[in-house]
Amino acid sequence: KATVSVLYWLGGRRERKKKEEKKEMSATPPNLIVLMSFNPPNITLIGAIKERTVMHLNEVLPAECTTSKEGRRPPPVFKKKTQASSGLEYWNVELSGQFCDQMGVSKLFIVLFDALEEEGRWILKDTNALTTDRETYKFFFVKRM
Numbered sequence: 779k780a781t782v783s784v785l786y787w788l789g790g791r792r793e794r795k796k797k798e799e800k801k802e803m804s805a806t807p808p809n810l811i812v813l814m815s816f817n818p819p820n821i822t823l824i825g826a827i828k829e830r831t832v833m834h835l836n837e838v839l840p841a842e843c844t845t846s847k848e849g850r851r852p853p854p855v856f857k858k859k860t861q862a863s864s865g866l867e868y869w870n871v872e873l874s875g876q877f878c879d880q881m882g883v884s885k886l887f888i889v890l891f892d893a894l895e896e897e898g899r900w901i902l903k904d905t906n907a908l909t910t911d912r913e914t915y916k917f918f919f920v921k922r923m
Contacts, residue, residue: 808825808826808920808921809825809826809918809919809920809921810823810824810825810826810827810894810900810918810919810920810921811823811824811825811916811917811918811919812824812890812915812916812917812919813914813915813916814883814886814887814890814914814915814916814917815912815913815914815915816878816883816912816913816914817877817878817912817913818872818873818874818875818876818877819839819843819872819873819876819878819886820870820871820872820873821835821839821856821870821871821872821873821886821890822868822869822870823856823868823869823870824866824868825868825919826921827869827894827897828897830897831893831894831896831897832856832869834893834896835856835889835890835893836853836855836856836871838889838893839871839873839886839889839890840853840854840873840876842882842886842889843873843876843877843878843882843886844876844877844878844879844881844882845875845876845877853873854871854872854873854874855871856869856870856871857869857870857871883913883915887915890917894919899921899922900919900920900921900922901920901921901922902917902918902919903918903919903920904917904918905917905918906918
């Protein structure tokens with residue numbers, strides 16, 4: 779009887795542990811990855827970002843480039859896309875015909891950080907930069923719970 783009780787107890791403990799792990803996984807804060815490549819500026823937003831934040835970025839980003847393309851054509855806007863292989867949805871915009879020097883790059887970073895701060899609770903966890911024929915920056919954000 780004692781052996782059966784111990785096995786029953788261990789089995790119940792395993793089940794509780796699995797449930798706790800599931801809870802922890804579901805309580806994982808959402809992530810946001812921002813990829814920015816320059817000249818011309820190309821910005822990709824991957825993760826749980828509010829559509830109103832994307833619309834706000836549509837308004838302010840083109841004005842922060844070093845060269846602004848004014849004319850009859852409307853400025854480029856973020857478009858929601860889906861990766862065919864994984865079904866991952868993301869937002870992307872290419873500000874074609876525009877250029878950013880170092881000051882313009884810094885302004886775009888500030889505008890992006892301000893927009894995420896307005897949305898609320900995004901924390902910058904890590905960043906990465908790579909320079910080849912294009913400058914590429916990656917920002918990894920996590921949402922504070």
